[in-house]
Amino acid sequence: xxxxxxxxxxxxxxxxxxxxxxxxxxxxxxxxxxxxxxxxxxxxxxxxxxxxxxxxxxxxxxxxxxxxxxxxxxxxxxxxxxxxxxxxxxxxxxxxxxxxxxxxxxxxxxxxxxxxxxxxxxxxxxxxxxxxxxxxxxxxxxxxxxxxxxxxxxxx
Numbered sequence: 001x002x003x004x005x006x007x008x009x010x011x012x013x014x015x016x017x018x019x020x021x022x023x024x025x026x027x028x029x030x031x032x033x034x035x036x037x038x039x040x041x042x043x044x045x046x047x048x049x050x051x052x053x054x055x056x057x058x059x060x061x062x063x064x065x066x067x068x069x070x071x072x073x074x075x076x077x078x079x080x081x082x083x084x085x086x087x088x089x090x091x092x093x094x095x096x097x098x099x100x101x102x103x104x105x106x107x108x109x110x111x112x113x114x115x116x117x118x119x120x121x122x123x124x125x126x127x128x129x130x131x132x133x134x135x136x137x138x139x140x141x142x143x144x145x146x147x148x149x150x151x152x153x154x155x156x
Contacts, residue, residue: 003052003062004122007142009133010113015102019090025103028080029148036060037145040067040075043089047072052145058122058137083148085109095127108151114142 027041036053047069053061067075076084086107092100094117101116115132136142141154 001062002059003118004059004120004124005116005118005137006058006126006135007137008115008135009142010102010115010131011133012131014131015090015092015100015115015129018092019102020093022088022090024086025089026076026084026086027144027148028076028084029145030079031083039145040072040080042069042072042076045069049075055140055143080148082151085144085148092129094129096124098126100129105147109147109153112153 023044025041025043027039030038030040032038036051039050039052041048041050047067049065049067049072051063085105087109088104088106090102090104092102094100098117098119101118103114103116105112105114114136117126119126139154140146141150147153
């Protein structure tokens with residue numbers, strides 16, 4: 001499967017009134033070469049293993065497999081160590097019938113937010129909500145894997 005995703009910073013909290021739901025996420029990254037990322041993620045009461053290839057612009061190969069939550073916890077503890085991210089993800093419908101995913105980061109990233117929109121094609125046009133900030137789709141310092149390794153928010 002190919003994932004095509006645009007990523008932005010968030011300017012303000014105006015999106016909150018349109019959020020339809022949210023979920024807690026804890027994810028960790030295995031120590032791999034720069035060919036992609038291997039992530040274990042706990043989302044609410046489910047878990048998965050996710051493999052992402054190296055980004056080519058805003059697109060990349062992605063594979064995802066469900067795993068038991070207890071195994072995910074063990075993988076996080078054994079292999080991901082300090083390369084973890086905790087966040088609350090909010091879901092906000094877009095004007096085009098897609099869904100914005102707004103991530104509110106916790107821990108060392110407290111107070112920071114990103115918005116992602118998974119789109120069907122790289123040239124897909126969409127309306128930009130007023131709360132949407134600077135685009136970071138091609139700034140790989142804002143990828144969750146990069147944040148997990150750095151444990152600090154990138155300076156602009």
